[in-house]
Amino acid sequence: MALASGVRFAARALLRPWALLRGTTLGRTEPAAGGGGDGARRFGSQRVLVEPDAASGVAVMKLRNPPVNALSLELLTELVISLEKLENDKTFRGVILTSDCPRVFCAGLDLTEICGRNPAHCAEYWKAMQELWLRTYLSSLVLVAAINGACPAGGCIIALSCDCRVLADNPKYRIGLNETLLGIIAPFWLKDTYVNTIGHRASEQALQLGSLFPPAEALQVGLVDQVVPEDQVQSTALSEMARWLAVPDHARQLTKNMMRKATADRLLRQRDADTQNFVSFVCRDSIQKSLQAYLEKLRQRKG
Ligand SMILES: CC/C=C\CC/C=C/CC(=O)SCCNC(=O)CCNC(=O)[C@H](O)C(C)(C)COP(=O)(O)OP(=O)(O)OC[C@H]1O[C@@H](n2cnc3c(N)ncnc32)[C@H](O)[C@@H]1OP(=O)(O)O
Numbered sequence: 001m002a003l004a005s006g007v008r009f010a011a012r013a014l015l016r017p018w019a020l021l022r023g024t025t026l027g028r029t030e031p032a033a034g035g036g037g038d039g040a041r042r043f044g045s046q047r048v049l050v051e052p053d054a055a056s057g058v059a060v061m062k063l064r065n066p067p068v069n070a071l072s073l074e075l076l077t078e079l080v081i082s083l084e085k086l087e088n089d090k091t092f093r094g095v096i097l098t099s100d101c102p103r104v105f106c107a108g109l110d111l112t113e114i115c116g117r118n119p120a121h122c123a124e125y126w127k128a129m130q131e132l133w134l135r136t137y138l139s140s141l142v143l144v145a146a147i148n149g150a151c152p153a154g155g156c157i158i159a160l161s162c163d164c165r166v167l168a169d170n171p172k173y174r175i176g177l178n179e180t181l182l183g184i185i186a187p188f189w190l191k192d193t194y195v196n197t198i199g200h201r202a203s204e205q206a207l208q209l210g211s212l213f214p215p216a217e218a219l220q221v222g223l224v225d226q227v228v229p230e231d232q233v234q235s236t237a238l239s240e241m242a243r244w245l246a247v248p249d250h251a252r253q254l255t256k257n258m259m260r261k262a263t264a265d266r267l268l269r270q271r272d273a274d275t276q277n278f279v280s281f282v283c284r285d286s287i288q289k290s291l292q293a294y295l296e297k298l299r300q301r302k303g
Helices: 005-014 073-088 119-137 154-161 188-198 200-209 215-221 230-245 249-269 271-282 285-300
Strands: 042-044 048-053 058-063 094-099 142-147 164-168 226-228
Touching (some): 048 073, 119 249, 154 188, 226 230, 271 285
Parallel strands (some): 058 094, 094 142
Antiparallel strands (some): 042 048
């Protein structure tokens, strides 16, 4: 499925600052743990580890940005580059997205990227977040989220952009769009993704309350497709992947595009306005105060 040319162009334009990838191993491959044929040679970058298995056409992409896989500008950029690399390699038909950090799938936006930062940086950061959502939401690959930790806000949006979600049955691993609890709001394209997944009334309530659902409730509301014991998340994700890959790619990709194009086009049509809206919103003194207070609360929790 060809990505909208705007998205591909934007991705290239965004990814020009190769300095972001300084010190990464992108493009270099190294033997995967446990050896294995050349299909098992992994590659990636500093914050994204990709374990491809050419034989099955499935790659496992692990977020590796400790301690909580906060979506820094570098992590966003490396995720887009790694996904694009797999999409351009016709060996691969599916990607399992998971976390290499204990207890956390992804903590959402890295708040230090928008707290106390200038409008130009906030704009660059938000464009990278838009790009990751567009890249995952419209991906020609089958994307399965193997959610092996907490999955709030931006982490939830990555999981929602996948074709299906497997969540570890641990009450601490809650998932949802909790932006209102930080004094901010989800942009329309996060709202749209939520509505497309759990329906309008459930989204309306969950977005306003900033609900973070424990596994049983996440399953019940339709936010995740399976809840399994923690040590079965990866194997279940692989089984789910096999189910999706049993369908001819072209027919599945055309159907996915039919289902998702209108939602993605809504952002593509107003990408600059969305960026300006984000920057003017988060740069407000009142919002900056809310975010600072929230970050402070997070830091104090450890004490
Ligand atoms: C118009 C549109 C406008 C705005 C759009 C806004 C869209 C927003 C989407 C978002 O993603 S906003 C971010 C929302 N994220 C959260 O609310 C998650 C916050 N974090 C947590 O709840 C917890 O950290 C956790 C459950 C993910 C993990 O808990 P635990 O394992 O106990 O780790 P700690 O809480 O001790 O955190 C370790 C360390 O990491 C820092 N940190 C955590 N989350 C973030 C984050 N999102 N950004 C930056 N930093 C984060 C935390 O402060 C700790 O830092 P130390 O320096 O104390 O080690």
